[in-house]
Amino acid sequence: MTRVYMPDVAAGATRVEVRGDEAHHLSRVVRARVGDVVGLFDGRGREWRARVDEVTKQSVVVTLGEDVPAVVEPSVQVTLAIGVLKGDQMDSVVRDATVMGVSAIVPIATDHVTVPARAWRDDGAAARWHRVAVAAAKQCQRAVVPRMSAVVPFAEVWTAPRAALVLACVEPGALGVTPGSAWQTIARPASVLLLVGPEGGWSDPEVAQIGAHGGHAVSLGPRTLRAELVPAVAMATLWSTWGWT
Amino acid sequence: MTRVYMPDVAAGATRVEVRGDEAHHLSRVVRARVGDVVGLFDGRGREWRARVDEVTKQSVVVTLGEDVPAVVEPSVQVTLAIGVLKGDQMDSVVRDATVMGVSAIVPIATDHVTVPARAWRDDGAAARWHRVAVAAAKQCQRAVVPRMSAVVPFAEVWTAPRAALVLACVEPGALGVTPGSAWQTIARPASVLLLVGPEGGWSDPEVAQIGAHGGHAVSLGPRTLRAELVPAVAMATLWSTWGWT
Numbered sequence: 001m002t003r004v005y006m007p008d009v010a011a012g013a014t015r016v017e018v019r020g021d022e023a024h025h026l027s028r029v030v031r032a033r034v035g036d037v038v039g040l041f042d043g044r045g046r047e048w049r050a051r052v053d054e055v056t057k058q059s060v061v062v063t064l065g066e067d068v069p070a071v072v073e074p075s076v077q078v079t080l081a082i083g084v085l086k087g088d089q090m091d092s093v094v095r096d097a098t099v100m101g102v103s104a105i106v107p108i109a110t111d112h113v114t115v116p117a118r119a120w121r122d123d124g125a126a127a128r129w130h131r132v133a134v135a136a137a138k139q140c141q142r143a144v145v146p147r148m149s150a151v152v153p154f155a156e157v158w159t160a161p162r163a164a165l166v167l168a169c170v171e172p173g174a175l176g177v178t179p180g181s182a183w184q185t186i187a188r189p190a191s192v193l194l195l196v197g198p199e200g201g202w203s204d205p206e207v208a209q210i211g212a213h214g215g216h217a218v219s220l221g222p223r224t225l226r227a228e229l230v231p232a233v234a235m236a237t238l239w240s241t242w243g244w245t
Numbered sequence: 246m247t248r249v250y251m252p253d254v255a256a257g258a259t260r261v262e263v264r265g266d267e268a269h270h271l272s273r274v275v276r277a278r279v280g281d282v283v284g285l286f287d288g289r290g291r292e293w294r295a296r297v298d299e300v301t302k303q304s305v306v307v308t309l310g311e312d313v314p315a316v317v318e319p320s321v322q323v324t325l326a327i328g329v330l331k332g333d334q335m336d337s338v339v340r341d342a343t344v345m346g347v348s349a350i351v352p353i354a355t356d357h358v359t360v361p362a363r364a365w366r367d368d369g370a371a372a373r374w375h376r377v378a379v380a381a382a383k384q385c386q387r388a389v390v391p392r393m394s395a396v397v398p399f400a401e402v403w404t405a406p407r408a409a410l411v412l413a414c415v416e417p418g419a420l421g422v423t424p425g426s427a428w429q430t431i432a433r434p435a436s437v438l439l440l441v442g443p444e445g446g447w448s449d450p451e452v453a454q455i456g457a458h459g460g461h462a463v464s465l466g467p468r469t470l471r472a473e474l475v476p477a478v479a480m481a482t483l484w485s486t487w488g489w490t
Contacts, residue, residue: 140468179489221489222316223385236481244424244466
């Protein structure tokens, strides 16, 4: 069933006007017609069956039917903070992280980020990543779209509400960490801040900051992973340790 | 350090002539000069320091020095058998699987494969995937290049030497499998055959075959993963369960 993302569904609404990209997709790509039934989700975990009532050039009006039980969300809220990678790699990270169940994504400007700031300084980058997250949520059947922030300096990750557990992925052999170390003995926390460096890894001052905030270094095996692959592998490791649902 | 793949190092050899793609890469891309030191690995787990002695248009001659301790290989031999995906997705699978430590990759023609046979019927496809595996091994510091087979019909995966454990990844909810089910209580086996379907999943006869061969269905959580992402997530789950080294 076609799934439509509609972030602003008023409480108790029965008739919803879909506009913009989603309306265009529905009317032009999917070629929805009056009477078709679609799924409509609000990106915060609610999903309905909805019937198409009206299709115009600018909008599609649907009537909400019964709630659809949404795909279950992880019991651990994971915020992924990742050093900015170049365009297609960052898209891939956002897509994989969404599919793997993160709650929020914070791209960070770290000392070893090599992508020039002009590539992400304006709002366009965050808007683009949000669209990638929406598309990924649609495809994986998730009813939640991770919160996507603009790029922030690394030091600002500590200003957000404190996660119960801070994990920082490090390269094989770095900091003397062995795979399957201390953090895996920690009972399932309510929330995790998962830190992933850019291709160049963490600088010494960043490692010191992570330590000062009680972060645990995590190794994902003896081989060197591309930064792009790290979030999916780290998330699989978390769910494998604490349960997938 | 630049790493050079050289599959045919004779026992006891001290002087090795590198030819073909690797020689071209060394002389033209890396611009190696006489006296430079490189790493040379045979794709089967051995690695040496080697000194460049001669650079010509066609070849680079090196003298092998001491053995370099290779990155430790997993204690479980995993063969990944995966339904053929389209070009760039299959490259991505081969790259990720290499980095995640598989021993062999067998692309399979299953009932729901949609890639036309002309795309993979000749030897070109397997040769290409082998090159992707070599490049991935270089980058991740691995000294083993997974054995890459040509595409075989699904039924032929059972003709290979029998793996101690057969795992088949299935979509959320399929076959009534819940994540973290029976296979995770199995002690670390010597070898695993990991079966991953194409985008369309397994056909009923294939599911029956898997069952007849004692295969366990594996679920990787409640969200629907793209087939391309499944191998990395499945491998992370295996290592997280049985240990990364």
